[in-house]
Amino acid sequence: MKNTVVLISLGGTIASLPSSSGGAIAGALSGKELMDRLQIKSDGPVEVITLCQKPSNAITTDDLLQLRVLCLELSQRKDVAGFVVSQGTDTLEDTAYFLDTSLGLEDTALVVTGAQRVPYVSGSDAGPNLRDALKVANAPQARGAGALVVFNEEIHAASSVRKLSSYQLNGFGSPGIGPVGFVDGDEVRLTKRVQRLSAIAPGEQLPRVDILPVAIGASPALLEAAVASGAKGLVIDAVGRGHVPPNWMQPLGALRAAGVPVAVVSSTQWGRLAEVYEYRGSLAEQVSIGVLKASHLNARKARLRLMCALSCNMPIDQSLFS
Known part of the structure; x- marks a missing residue:
């Protein structure tokens, strides 16, 4: 029976203790200490794994790869309904999207x-x-939905969620798309699914x-300097x-001729790229x-x-982002 949720704790503000000077020590609490301190109760069994105890600015790509392997291993268990990854909010969307793009879990929920x-x-x-994240991770409708971010009673898709405030409780949102669901008390409701790109096993x-x-x-010197100092690709x-x-x-032309992969995005909060202009530096060029x-x-x-593709x-090629 799929009724076990595994909490994987990485640290962050959610697991903080006060320092002697009055500041916060992010990640001071282990996952078990966090559950005990918050007196979290769940409808089903919750197992706790402390993968690391860091502020989220200190999370590394090696941590992400280790987290992915752990999720893959645990997903093989027939009793595991889903995972909750808890961490600091500064790089929360990065972790969520890495898991979304590198895991194709079809029968396990994944919540950050x-x-x-x-x-x-x-x-x-x-x-x-x-508490809300544990509820979503145990909900059958969350299985196979990709990585979800649960925050302030909202459920967001990893591909669209952004940290929108540095301190307010409604710190996350999905500009132009909105949440894909909500948590209302004991009710978990997923109202839509965002189309996902194919998973890449890094x-x-x-x-x-x-x-x-x-x-x-x-x-423009930034372009050549980045590659000269070791970058294997650019965004x-x-x-x-x-x-x-x-x-x-x-x-840019010289780097492309040398085989350096380059992707382009818009720095706006919402809106697709479009080849609608014809001038030097345009997307079309x-x-x-x-x-x-x-x-x-x-x-x-x-x-x-x-990074996963490389x-x-x-x-x-363009199919990587299509």
């Missing part, structure tokens, strides 16, 4: 959550978010891919519908030299998907 406020202050969202190491932000006067966080400064085109369009992803997520030597 955290907290904006430490668990020892009044009004903390640590307890409510973790290799043993994720190669370095750099994000280059576009802005007025941004130097351009472009303006508007996918545009870069005109003087970026020459080094970039596509003509082999730059890949990642229309529905932000830069951090496109980076993770490109790690297993799969063909890097």
Whole structure:
């Protein structure tokens, strides 16, 4: 019977304790200590694994790969209904999308959550978010839905969710798409599913891919410097519908001629890329030299998907983001 949920704790604000100076020590609590402190109760059995105890800015790609292997192993158990990964919110969307793009679990729920406020202050969202995440992970309708982020009584798809506030309790949202479901007391309701890209099984190491932000006067030297210092691929966080400064085109062309994979996204919160303009630096010109369009992803997520693809030597073409 599938009724066991496994909590995999990585640390973060949700697992904080106060320091002697009054600050918060993120990840000070183990997963078991977190459950005990919050007095979390669940409808079914909950197993707890503490994978690491870190603030989320310290999570590494090796941690992500270890987390993926753990989820794969546990998913083979017939009693496991789902997982809850708890961590800090700063890189929560990265972890969620890495799991979404690298795992194709068809009969296991996968939920990521955290907290904006430490668990020892009044009004903390640590307890409510973790309780809701456990409910979703145990819900049959969440199985096979890909990685979901549960936060502030909302359920979001990993591909669209963004951290929208640095401190407010409604810290996460999916611009232009909205939540895919809600938690209302004991009721879990998934109202829609977002179309997902095919899963990529990564290799043993994720190669370095750099994000280059576009802005007025941004130097094209960034492109060559990134590759010269070890980047195996690039993601351009472009303006508007996918545009870069005109003087970026020459080094971009040289990098593409050298075989460096480059993906482009829009830095806007919502809206697809489109080849609707014909000027130097336009999306159309970039596509003509082999730059890949990642229309529905932000830069951090496109980076993770490109890293996964490069790690297993799969063909890097437009189908990667389509």
